Amino acid sequence: MTATLIILALTVVMFIIGKIRADIVALCALTALILLGILTPEEALAGFSSTVIIMMVGLFVVGGAILQTGLAKAVSQKIMKLAAGSDTRMFLLVVIVTSAIGAFVSNTGTVALMMPIVVSMAVQSGTQPARLLMPLAFASSMGGMLTLIGTPPNLVIQDALTAAGYEPLGFFSFFPVGVICIVTGIVVMLPLSKKFLYKKKGSGKHNSGRGKTLDDLVSEYNLSNALRRYRIKQHSAIAGKSVAELDLPGRYGLSILEIRNESSDRSGLIRNVTQSLASPESILTAGDIIYLTGDTAKMSQFASENRMEELDNNSIDFYDIGISEIVLMPTARIIGMPLRKSGFRERYSINVLGIKRNNDYIMNDLPQVKLQSGDVLLVQGKWSNIAQLDDDETDWVVLGQPEKQASQVTLDYKAPVAAIIMLLMIAAMVFEFIPIAPVTAVMAAALLMVITGCFRNVEAAYKTINWESIMLIAAMMPMSVALEKTGTSALISHSLVSSLGSMGPTVLLAGIYFTTSLLTMFISNTATAVLMAPIAMTSATEIGVSPYPFLFAVTLGASMCFASPFSTPPNALVMHAGEYTFSDYIKVGLPLQIIIGIVMVFALPLLFPM
Structure with missing residues (x-):
């Protein structure tokens, strides 16, 4: 037990200091637990095969596809219209929309869905992503308190109540609790995020030294006027001919730069685009779109002589060719x-x-x-x-950086495909009558995103996975096994609750909430709820009061854990994208965690009388 506590304490200290990457610190702690014989290699490595970790990997890919296809940008633009240029309104919309989704989708899935949208919003509005990403993660957890299925600890306390013969909770029994959490969260996070989540170090990193964007180059070289796009009509004289046969440089002083073919299904929603540079051997076919450069009068002459339709040149799309x-x-x-x-x-x-x-x-x-x-x-x-x-x-x-520019080009013609896959994944995760496990739904969605071409290539899909966050969570998950195996978690929970039982139900309620909160910083929230639910039930029975508020204190303490990046997967998911340090979670998450606890200690007895 002593060795486990020392390793845990050193790990937390190293996280706070922040001189060494969080994933390296977590792996060092994991290795120490193995070397000291506290965990077997099988127990230590179990985190890497956890369904939570597999889901996180898959959700990174799904989120990357949402960003790559421009779907995130499209949704974010709609939200920004509602925000009407107000940072505060945008903050409120992010929290409210995320909370609403989190009521029905797992908090990990909610963050993976919303993160690319929020990043896109931040970039378009000139706001730092750090300002919104941590509130996004916290809102996903608060939204989970709105419904019975919102978060696993809710189901844990439901099982504890029914097993003890009490009336089961309804689907929306949690709704008042969730609303109070969300309102409290907004009131607390709004000033704290303004004060602490503007990143000084590396701020402007996304803009400084980034080189010219593709739009900058199009504007600078006036490409919209220098290039013309034409579609080859049926029965055109050039259909079936090669580029060399046309001899455009000799006859018209023109050059074909690119040949593009676009097709769509009957609905018109799903499109496919193929691009190729024009070589002398390239054969032109009816329906092809060709990009011409040269004298505009000569281009018009060539088009009229050969039955070609001129297309608008308002925008130039870059997909495979840039x-x-x-x-x-x-x-x-x-x-x-x-x-x-x-x-x-x-x-x-x-x-x-x-x-x-x-x-x-x-x-x-x-x-x-x-x-x-x-x-x-x-x-x-x-x-x-x-x-x-x-x-x-x-x-x-x-x-500039061509590979980076390529990764930022949106495959917007694939956005409907990405939207359909995403909605199917959410449906499989929300509706119990669909016999697919959430982790299977996520894996299938990630694979479909790659197979259907929502990424430029497989390498682009792999690059969306934030391995630092994956390694951090996977390496810290076995810490909960070590704490339970050595009896540390049981000792903490029993001693704290037993010492507070004689001070009255309100103090005991506070003790259960904050004990659960403390344990959730080092143990998964579901495991903590399983551990604390029977203790809360027994404590309420011993002092002769209703167990409902005490069990709600357990699920709240397990779900409202914001003071650590590894306490919940959503916190870890946003860590890298927001460039957060451990101390950022302490500055914003710890006050929020404490204030929600204080508010709920007084609110729960009103909602569920003792």
Whole structure:
């Protein structure tokens, strides 16, 4: 017992100091428990096969797909319209919407669903994500108190009551308790998040040094005017011909940069988009959309002669094919060559859309332009090919980070697919008549997101998983086994409750809440509820009062644990994205946890008379 408490104390101290990554600290504590023989290797590694951990991995992927397809941005824009530019209103909407979802979906699933939406909202409004993500995590737990199925501890106390012969709780018996928690949470979190959750260190990290966005490049080079999009109609003279046969450079002075084909199902909701750079061998077919560059009059002439429909150029979508800038070095072998001899198309399958020379932009007759040292070339190609240009650093330097830019491009035509998969996952988790376990629903949803193309590739899906949070929770879960195995948790709970029993029911109620809260910081909330429910039941029976408020104190203490990043999966899920430290949870979560406890100690006897 002593060794377990020492390891636990050292772990908490290291979390608070924050000099070593939280996942490394947790793994060190886990290793120490194995080496000292407190846990067997099987017990220590059980956390890594836990359904909670598997669900977290799957939910990271689902959340990543929601972000990648632009679904998060679309939903966040609707919420932002309701917020009408007010930070306070946006904060309230995030808490209320999250709480409402959390009443029916697990708090882990709620956070995974809402996190990409909230991050998107923060970026669009210029607010730091840290300002909203911790309240998001806490709101998901508070929302779980609205219904019987909102959080597992609610079901634990229901079982304890029915087993003892008491009237079972109804589905919405928890609703008044949940409303009080949410109102208290808003009142406490609103000022605390403003004071403590604006990150000084690394603030602006998402904006500073980020390079130009794709929209910046489109605007700077005036691509909307330099490019024209045309759809090849049925019976067009060019349908069935290759790009080489058309000889557009020779006949019209034009170039085909990209060939795109779009198709959709009968409903028009689900679309597929394929893109390819135009090579001499590329065959054009009816329905293809071609991107032309050159003289606008010549483009119009070519289009009218060959039955092509001009499409709007209000926006240029980048999916598999993107754009970036490279700057030529003085030692580049292609200096002095005309662009047509540079080999960009032949060696890298890259198009050059424009050249920036000093303050001038060269957009016409590019093949004849002789390249000079310091020229900045706007290039177009598959993201992987643009990234490969970095390998030839002696000739040029790629500006910005193509791979990062590629990850930020939304596959918006897949948003309906992502929405359908997400809704099916939620339905499987909410409705008991669907014979699918929540973890299975999450795994299936994550796989479907990858298989249906909601990610650019499988690697993009893996990159959405925050392994630091996964390792932190998986390594800390066995700590609860160590505390129970050594009798530490039982000793703490029994001694605290027994010492308070003689001081009256209100003091005992407070003791049960805060004891449960304390244990939940180190043991899973479900395990803590299982441990404390019979103690609360026995204590209420011994002093001759109703057990209902005492059991509610157990579920509240188990669910309203906000002072630690590893006390609940939602707290861990937002830690990395919000760039939080352990002390951030202490500053905001601990006061909230204490205040909710004080409020509920007086509210519970009013809602459930003793």
